[in-house]
Structure formats: C-alpha cells, structure tokens
Amino acid sequence: MESIPKKGTKEREDMIREHKECTESMKGVAGFSILKCETPGDTTVVTGGVHEHPHLKRVLQRMRGESVAGKYIIICTKVEEEWRIAKLSGIRGVPPEIVSDKVYTNEQDAQHDIFLLRLEELPETAGFPEHYTEGWKRRDDNWPVT
Amino acid sequence: MSAMRLTGYADRFGVHPGDTIKFYVNCDGPSEYKAEIVQMINGDTNPRGPGFIEKPVAGSLDETLPGRKQIIHSGSYGYALDAKPLQVESFTIQCWIWPTTPKTHPKYWKHGSQGLVTKWIDDKGYGLFINPEGHVEVRVNGTKLASPTPLRDHAWHFVAATFDAKTGELILYHEPQIQYALDPVVEPVSTTVSEAIIHTPAPVALAAYTESMTDDPLAQSSMPAGVTFAGKYNGKLDTPRICKVALSRLEIETMKLGAQPGLTERRNSGPTGALSEVIVAAWEFSEGIDTIVAKDCGPYRFDAQLVNLPTRGMTGHNWSGTVFDWKEAPKEYGAIHFHDDDVDDARWEIDFEWTVPADCKSRFFAAKLTTPEGDEDYIPFWVVPRIGEEQSKIAFMVPTISYMAYANEHVACNAGGAELFVYRVPIMQHQNMFLAEHREYGGSIYDTHTDGTGICFSSRLRPILSIRPKYDHFLAQAPWQYPADLHLIYWLETMGYEYDVFTDEDLTYDGLARLENYNVIITGSHPEHNSGTQLDALHNYTQRGGRLMYMGADAWYWVHSFHPAYDDKGRGVVTEMRRCESGIRTWRADPGEYYHAGTGELGGMWRYRGRYLHSVAGVGMSSEGFDISSYFSFTPDAKNPRVSWAMDGIDYDEPLGNFGLVGGGAAGLELDIVDTTLGSPPHTLTVATSAGRHTEAYLLVMEDFGFNQQGLDGTTHPRVRGDIAYHETPNGGACFSFSSIAYCGSLPWNNCDNNISRLTKNVLDRFMVDGPLPPPPAEEIKYRGRADY
Numbered sequence: 001m002e003s004i005p006k007k008g009t010k011e012r013e014d015m016i017r018e019h020k021e022c023t024e025s026m027k028g029v030a031g032f033s034i035l036k037c038e039t040p041g042d043t044t045v046v047t048g049g050v051h052e053h054p055h056l057k058r059v060l061q062r063m064r065g066e067s068v069a070g071k072y073i074i075i076c077t078k079v080e081e082e083w084r085i086a087k088l089s090g091i092r093g094v095p096p097e098i099v100s101d102k103v104y105t106n107e108q109d110a111q112h113d114i115f116l117l118r119l120e121e122l123p124e125t126a127g128f129p130e131h132y133t134e135g136w137k138r139r140d141d142n143w144p145v146t
Numbered sequence: 147m148s149a150m151r152l153t154g155y156a157d158r159f160g161v162h163p164g165d166t167i168k169f170y171v172n173c174d175g176p177s178e179y180k181a182e183i184v185q186m187i188n189g190d191t192n193p194r195g196p197g198f199i200e201k202p203v204a205g206s207l208d209e210t211l212p213g214r215k216q217i218i219h220s221g222s223y224g225y226a227l228d229a230k231p232l233q234v235e236s237f238t239i240q241c242w243i244w245p246t247t248p249k250t251h252p253k254y255w256k257h258g259s260q261g262l263v264t265k266w267i268d269d270k271g272y273g274l275f276i277n278p279e280g281h282v283e284v285r286v287n288g289t290k291l292a293s294p295t296p297l298r299d300h301a302w303h304f305v306a307a308t309f310d311a312k313t314g315e316l317i318l319y320h321e322p323q324i325q326y327a328l329d330p331v332v333e334p335v336s337t338t339v340s341e342a343i344i345h346t347p348a349p350v351a352l353a354a355y356t357e358s359m360t361d362d363p364l365a366q367s368s369m370p371a372g373v374t375f376a377g378k379y380n381g382k383l384d385t386p387r388i389c390k391v392a393l394s395r396l397e398i399e400t401m402k403l404g405a406q407p408g409l410t411e412r413r414n415s416g417p418t419g420a421l422s423e424v425i426v427a428a429w430e431f432s433e434g435i436d437t438i439v440a441k442d443c444g445p446y447r448f449d450a451q452l453v454n455l456p457t458r459g460m461t462g463h464n465w466s467g468t469v470f471d472w473k474e475a476p477k478e479y480g481a482i483h484f485h486d487d488d489v490d491d492a493r494w495e496i497d498f499e500w501t502v503p504a505d506c507k508s509r510f511f512a513a514k515l516t517t518p519e520g521d522e523d524y525i526p527f528w529v530v531p532r533i534g535e536e537q538s539k540i541a542f543m544v545p546t547i548s549y550m551a552y553a554n555e556h557v558a559c560n561a562g563g564a565e566l567f568v569y570r571v572p573i574m575q576h577q578n579m580f581l582a583e584h585r586e587y588g589g590s591i592y593d594t595h596t597d598g599t600g601i602c603f604s605s606r607l608r609p610i611l612s613i614r615p616k617y618d619h620f621l622a623q624a625p626w627q628y629p630a631d632l633h634l635i636y637w638l639e640t641m642g643y644e645y646d647v648f649t650d651e652d653l654t655y656d657g658l659a660r661l662e663n664y665n666v667i668i669t670g671s672h673p674e675h676n677s678g679t680q681l682d683a684l685h686n687y688t689q690r691g692g693r694l695m696y697m698g699a700d701a702w703y704w705v706h707s708f709h710p711a712y713d714d715k716g717r718g719v720v721t722e723m724r725r726c727e728s729g730i731r732t733w734r735a736d737p738g739e740y741y742h743a744g745t746g747e748l749g750g751m752w753r754y755r756g757r758y759l760h761s762v763a764g765v766g767m768s769s770e771g772f773d774i775s776s777y778f779s780f781t782p783d784a785k786n787p788r789v790s791w792a793m794d795g796i797d798y799d800e801p802l803g804n805f806g807l808v809g810g811g812a813a814g815l816e817l818d819i820v821d822t823t824l825g826s827p828p829h830t831l832t833v834a835t836s837a838g839r840h841t842e843a844y845l846l847v848m849e850d851f852g853f854n855q856q857g858l859d860g861t862t863h864p865r866v867r868g869d870i871a872y873h874e875t876p877n878g879g880a881c882f883s884f885s886s887i888a889y890c891g892s893l894p895w896n897n898c899d900n901n902i903s904r905l906t907k908n909v910l911d912r913f914m915v916d917g918p919l920p921p922p923p924a925e926e927i928k929y930r931g932r933a934d935y
Contacts, residue, residue: 026774028194029810030192030194030623030624030806030807031623031624031772031773031775031809031810031814032774033569033774033843034570035773035774035841041810042804042805042810043776043804043809043811044776044804046774046841050569050841051842051861057842064565064566065562065563065565065566066562068560068562073558073571073573073574074573074574075579076574076618079191079575079576079616080192080193083573086574088559088562091251091253092255092487092560092585093253093254093585094253094255095559095579095582096574096579107573110571111570111571114571
C-alpha cells in the first residue's frame with residue numbers, strides 16, 4: 001500500500017504543487033479532476049495530475065477511501081457563490097458539520113485545502129498493520145458505497 | 147445557508163389541460179408565502195451558460211397563502227385498531243425477529259426503544275420491545291423485563307413473552323436461531339407484576355408503539371390520522387402471534403404454527419383444539435405479499451394496515467435457500483422488513499390547487515413558492531396532452547421513473563466511497579444538507595436505509611428536493627436528471643421547436659397510444675429506470691415507423707414496476723426496484739430477495755431478463771466516470787449516405803462538443819456504445835466516438851467483464867467511450883443515440899450556436915417530418931451477422 005509522504009520531503013512538496021496546479025486549471029469547468037487543463041477551464045486536452053504522477057494518484061485514492069465518520073466534504077452554502085469545508089458525521093440524521101471558518105468563492109480551492117488537511121492528518125503508515133482496529137472485521141475499514 | 151423552510155409536492159407529475167393539480171406545502175416558520183405557476187426553461191445557474199430561466203404563465207395562480215408546518219411521520223409499521231379481544235388480561239406474544247439496528251448511537255436520529263408487537267402507550271398496556279441497550283424487553287404497563295443477553299444484529303431470534311394475570315408471573319424468552327461456540331446459553335427470565343394490564347384505545351402496533359392520540363394538527367398526517375407512533379423498528383418481523391393466556395413453552399412452540407384456518411372440523415382454528423380457544427391474532431405475512439395489508443389468520447381477522455410501505459417478499463426465518471421467488475414458496479417469505487425511514491405518502495393537507503387552462507401548452511411547469519424573507523421552493527410538474535389531443539409533432543419523454551429512483555438521494559452524505567467514484571471531494575447543496583437532517587423525507591433507490599439495507603421503493607407523494615432547478619448534483623458537480631434535462635428544454639425553446647411532454651407514468655399506463663401520434667420522441671439525458679410496458683411501447687413505436695432520439699446514456703438499465711397497492715392514489719405513485727447480481731449497484735439485494743413485492747417479477751437489470759439495453763435505441767451503457775467530460779469525433783460511418791445528412795454544417799474533422807455545462811464536454815458521466823452482440827442492430831452506424839479521450843476515473847461497467855483485472859479505465863480500455871449511433875427501424879422509423887449523459891449540457895453553450903446543437907438540429911429536423919423517412923440506398927439492403935460480417 002502507498003505510504004502517505006513524509007512532511008518536509010521533496011516528494012510531498014512536488015505532490016502539493018502538482019495538485020495545486022491541477023486545481024487552478026479546473027476553474028471554470030463544470031466538473032473537477034486532479035488533471036491539468038492545457039487551456040484553463042477547458043477539458044479538451046488534459047495532462048499531468050493523476051495520469052502522470054502515480055504516487056499522487058494512489059495517495060489521493062487512499063484519502064478518498066477513508067471511512068465516512070469524520071470524512072471531509074464540501075458544502076455549497078450559497079449557490080454559485082460560497083463553499084465551505086465540513087465533515088460527515090457518519091451517523092444517520094446528523095448532518096455534516098462545517099469545520100473551518102474559511103469561505104471559498106469558487107468550488108475548486110476547497111479541494112486543494114482538503115488535500116493539505118489530509119496530508120497533515122494522515123499518519124505515514126495509515127492502513128498498515130500498526131493501525132489495526134477491531135473495526136476491520138466489520139467493514140469500518142472498507143470503502144463503503146452507501 | 148438557507149434552511150429550506152418551504153418544501154412541497156403535488157398529487158401528480160403529469161396533468162392534462164383542464165384538469166386540476168393539488169399542492170401540499172410545508173411552510174415552517176414564515177407566516178405566509180406566495181404561490182405562482184411558472185414555466186421552466188433552464189434550471190442551471192452556471193455563469194458560463196444562459197443562467198436560470200423561468201417564464202410567467204397565462205392563467206397562473208398569484209396567491210399569498212398562510213404558512214403552516216407539515217411534517218412526515220416516516221418509518222413503517224402496521225396497526226390494527228383497538229378491539230375488545232385485544233384487551234387481554236393475560237397474554238402470550240411471540241414472533242421471530244431479525245433486527246438490523248438493535249442498538250443505535252446515542253445521536254442516531256431515532257435512538258431509543260423499538261416496538262415489535264405492542265398495544266402500549268404511556269406506560270399503559272403490553273408489548274414486546276427492543277430496549278435502547280439492544281435487548282429484547284417485555285412491558286406490562288410501566289414494568290419492563292429485559293433479556294440479560296443483547297440481540298445480535300442481522301440474525302434471527304425467536305422471542306416470546308407470557309403474562310399470567312392470576313399469578314402476576316411475567317416470563318420473557320429470547321432464543322437465538324444461531325448459536326456460536328462462545329455464545330452463552332440464554333435462559334428465560336421472569337418477574338412478578340402486581341397490577342393488572344391497564345387498557346387504552348391505543349391500536350396494536352407492529353414494528354412500533356403508540357406515542358400519542360391527539361388533535362394536534364401535526365399528527366393528522368400520521369395514519370390513522372391523529373395517532374402517532376414511535377419506536378419504529380429496523381429489521382424483519384415474522385409470524386407474530388398474540389394469545390389471551392400465558393402459554394407453556396411447549397404450547398408456544400406449537401403456536402408457531404399459527405391459526406391454520408380451514409381445518410375446523412379437526413382442530414378448530416388453531417394448531418390444536420385447545421390453542422384454538424386462546425388465539426387472539428396470528429398474522430401471516432406470507433399472505434398478500436403484493437399488498438399493504440398484513441393478514442391475520444386468527445379468529446377475529448385483525449388484519450393490520452401497513453403504513454409507509456415496509457419491504458415484503460423478504461426471506462423469513464425458515465427460508466431454505468432452495469427457492470428464490472416468493473411466489474413459489476410464500477411460507478418461506480413470511481417476513482416483513484420494516485425501516486424507520488420508510489415513507490410512502492407524506493399525507494399532507496392540500497394548500498392550493500391549480501386548474502390547468504384548457505388551452506395550456508404541454509410544457510415543463512412548476513409551482514414557485516417564495517417568501518419576502520428569501521425562502522424559495524419549486525414543485526415541478528408537467529402538462530401532458532390527452533391522447534388524441536397532441537399539440538406537436540415532437541414529444542419529450544420525461545424520465546420520471548428515473549427522477550423517482552434518484553429522489554432525495556443521500557449518497558454523498560451516507561457514503562464514504564462516493565468520493566472514490568466522483569474522483570474528487572463531493573459537494574453537497576443545501577437540499578442535501580436539509581435531507582441529511584430530515585431523514586423522514588426518505589431516501590432514493592441509490593441509498594441505503596438508516597439501518598444500512600437497500601432502499602427498493604420510492605414514492606412521489608413527498609417533497610423530492612432533487613427534482614429541483616438550481617440544483618447541482620454531487621455526481622456531476624453540475625445538473626443531473628431534472629435540471630440537466632432542462633438544458634434540452636432550453637435548447638428546444640431557443641431553437642423555436644414546438645414540443646409536447648409526457649412522463650414515464652403516462653407511457654407505462656397508456657402504452658403505444660401515448661407515442662403513436664408523434665413523429666419523434668426525445669428522451670431525457672439519463673432514462674435509466676424503466677417499466678417493462680414502457681420498453682414494449684418504445685419498441686412498438688420504432689417498429690411501426692416512429693423515430694426515437696435517445697439524448698443521453700445509461701438508459702433501459704433497471705427493472706422497475708409501480709406498486710399496485712397504490713393504484714388508487716394515481717399513476718405511478720410508488721416505484722419498486724431490486725439491485726440484484728450485476729450492474730452498477732450502490733447496494734446489493736440479499737440472496738432470495740430479487741423478486742419485486744408489488745408485481746412478483748424478477749428485479750435487477752433488464753439485460754438479465756433478456757432485454758438488452760442496446761436493443762432499445764442501438765447503444766448501451768459501457769462505462770461511467772464522474773470527474774470531467776471529453777468530446778466526440780466523427781467516424782467513417784458518418785460519411786455513409788444513410789446518415790451523412792447529420793453532418794450538415796459541421797466539418798468532419800472538428801471536435802464535437804469540446805465544451806459544455808456538464809463536465810466541460812459533450813462526452814461524459816455515463817457513456818453508451820454500439821455492440822451488435824448485445825442487441826445493437828447489425829446495421830447500426832457509429833456516427834461519432836469519444837474513444838481514447840476519457841480519464842482514469844471512467845471505468846468499464848462490471849456486467850461487461852467477469853474477471854477483476856487492471857486496465858479497465860478510460861486511459862486503457864477500448865470500451866470506455868461513447869458512440870453516437872444511428873440505425874433505421876422498419877416502416878421509415880429510426881433511432882439516433884447521443885450516448886452520453888453530458889451531451890445535453892453542451893446544447894446551450896454559446897446561446898445554442900455550436901456543433902452539438904447543429905448535429906441535434908439536423909437529426910430532429912429530419913426525424914420530425916410527417917411520413918416515413920427516405921429509404922436507404924439499395925446497396926445498403928443486405929443481410930448482416932451480429933459478430934461476423
């Protein structure tokens with residue numbers, strides 16, 4: 001399994017820079033991916049990102065597969081105007097809770113900030129035996145669909 | 147963030163000119179609101195498109211109405227009204243249970259006790275419960291006796307309780323069907339109760355207990371009106387019985403057989419003559435599986451009304467694993483699965499009505515609700531002409547079954563894995579936030595119930611916040627379904643076409659008559675969910691010379707049926723679907739539970755009932771991905787004179803649709819391809835393809851491979867592509883398939899002046915003319931194989 005890159009390493013800084021450049025290039029697209037639009041906001045030609053950086057791709061997939069409780073999500077608080085970062089509760093009937101005061105004025109920047117938050121929060125060995133919990137026996141470890 | 151203080155629904159999706167449509171509104175806070183009728187043109191707020199557009203309607207309402215709160219009493223249960231035989235002095239209650247959430251998180255939306263079989267309110271009466279700690283419990287008035295051993299979730303248990311009024315002895319039996327090696331033996335427990343059962347007019351409740359009997363206006367939307375229920379149980383309940391004496395354990399065992407009417411000469415109505423004298427009720431859920439009545443085979447016929455449509459046709463405690471269709475062995479299907487978030491009908495009071503003017507055009511409409519404080523909601527509906535009174539040569543088939551399948555979808559919130567398939571962090575809108583808190587509005591057929599089991603029903607008699615304008619869906623980060631189909635409506639309006647609209651319900655009930663007076667039928671962007679009669683009608687139509695423009699992808703995929711128990715409330719009130727052994731499934735039905743409860747038909751994919759997707763319009767779903775879209779290129783087939791007219795005004799080499807309001811391109815989200823081995827007619831022409839242009843987020847559908855392997859994504863797999871395709875049907879008919887859900891999102895680009903708009907116009911202009919299409923060149927008339935040309 002792919003390790004989360006260590007703080008202060010060049011690998012980690014390169015990954016952050018690539019993620020940021022992809023995020024910026026997606027502004028204006030009615031969709032989003034960690035890929036770089038050759039012309040910003042235009043998906044005719046996309047390169048880089050997860051297609052050309054396998055370590056970034058796998059780290060992102062690890063992050064995306066985190067279990068639902070406490071998982072980051074983006075909330076659109078004003079249509080086409082404002083977005084906030086929140087966390088899912090993992091409990092039916094308890095809505096996501098906004099966890100940051102930062103108000104985004106586009107739907108892309110929060111994607112990058114969540115990537116940075118996860119890099120900070122996930123230990124290098126997340127998902128390896130030293131992180132075993134009882135929950136692995138009852139699907140708490142899996143990538144649940146619903 | 148707006149709190150969605152206005153929500154509402156209508157009594158129907160489609161309404162004829164001259165008829166009246168009723169609206170039900172919850173206005174939670176504001177003292178009044180304004181109601182108008184508007185025509186819907188564009189629902190997408192994206193600043194790169196035309197923006198939100200609605201139009202005033204002649205003869206509209208323009209009323210200010212008093213606001214009132216209305217609530218949904220969700221969660222399924224059964225009830226039988228109070229009657230003297232139910233007011234027992236002593237009792238035995240017994241049943242089988244398969245609880246799914248015996249113990250819930252303290253913050254869970256309905257944390258607390260769950261009722262199993264109860265005639266109990268406010269510490270008066272009797273019943274079997276599950277207590278908040280997850281143990282089975284019997285109650286006599288305020289006295290509670292619980293098993294020392296918790297219930298195991300997702301496992302069958304036989305539970306019974308006896309109370310002898312003379313001795314005061316109360317006994318509780320909890321007998322797990324499965325015993326694992328390290329399980330303790332669960333002994334019966336007993337206590338003594340010194341008081342008599344206090345009787346009330348509360349009904350007997352199955353899978354709940356009576357909370358209140360009140361004149362409170364908010365309780366009137368419960369059923370029966372004014373009687374509210376709490377302790378909605380999550381799980382299966384099987385063969386509950388009530389007797390009026392405390393039976394011995396041996397008698398309880400015999401009583402499992404139930405009333406067994408019909409052999410009165412030998413043993414009266416009971417498993418033995420003696421037991422026949424003490425039966426109060428013996429429900430057999432194996433009878434009337436396609437109804438919403440739980441039949442009591444006991445002497446008093448206390449048939450229980452089922453409310454909020456719990457799931458039937460579910461395997462019982464005695465399912466043998468040798469029969470898979472409940473119709474073949476109903477006695478193995480004596481379980482009903484109740485869920486605390488089931489909802490069949492909000493049952494709200496009518497707030498206003500609108501009589502559609504007799505000369506009203508057939509279009510997309512909505513009741514627009516607003517308050518001066520900025521609250522807003524739209525309740526969409528469609529004005530549908532009567533058969534024989536069609537207004538146009540073109541008709542748009544509104545995919546309302548698909549809208550219902552996605553109704554109030556919670557996937558981004560419920561599902562950690564949502565982020566994996568959208569390949570980014572999902573974005574939730576205020577509708578999603580409202581639903582995350584208001585689980586009583588019910589989920590979609592993509593969701594799991596609050597107990598984790600799949601949702602297989604969806605009702606339209608509730609506010610459906612996903613069928614709304616100004617709503618981006620997390621899957622697309624753009625409009626999806628209803629607002630995405632408005633892209634096409636905006637295009638039809640901008641291009642000046644006259645068109646009618648009708649719904650999936652209309653087609654399901656009317657059949658070919660609904661189609662045959664039109665020259666061309668246009669689908670929505672994603673008509674994924676279909677009834678069998680709808681597919682029949684489309685086939686019959688194209689066979690007889692009709693023209694079909696399939697404007698999207700992933701259509702004709704899932705088997706749906708309307709539940710017959712709701713036919714008296716209108717057309718298509720509740721749709722049913724089962725997610726069986728293949729297809730893109732956000733949940734998977736359990737073994738033995740593939741057959742619809744309502745119609746008894748096999749659920750799952752039409753493909754596995756021998757109705758290949760590709761046979762309807764020439765293409766079928768092959769891949770999906772939700773990050774960004776790409777574009778199409780013409781193929782040499784486009785130059786064939788049978789279809790070359792479609793390229794008029796477009797250069798062969800130009801990128802087709804490398805722009806758009808859904809994913810940024812016309813080829814995206816879900817994609818269909820031509821496959822003559824899966825039902826595409828062998829003379830199908832592949833006009834354009836997006837092959838090779840999709841991201842790694844796009845993956846081959848699982849029904850197209852049998853072995854997990856690398857290389858299934860858009861960067862490597864040849865079947866991850868969309869194919870725009872054309873084929874002729876007999877008698878001058880034809881199908882043109884655009885094969886991408888994102889396709890319609892490119893139509894409005896640059897005020898509809900673009901090559902996707904041009905291609906679509908070329909097809910529509912040809913297809914809408916009267917009479918059969920021109921015949922193909924003589925040399926094209928030849929016999930073709932499927933796999934071998």
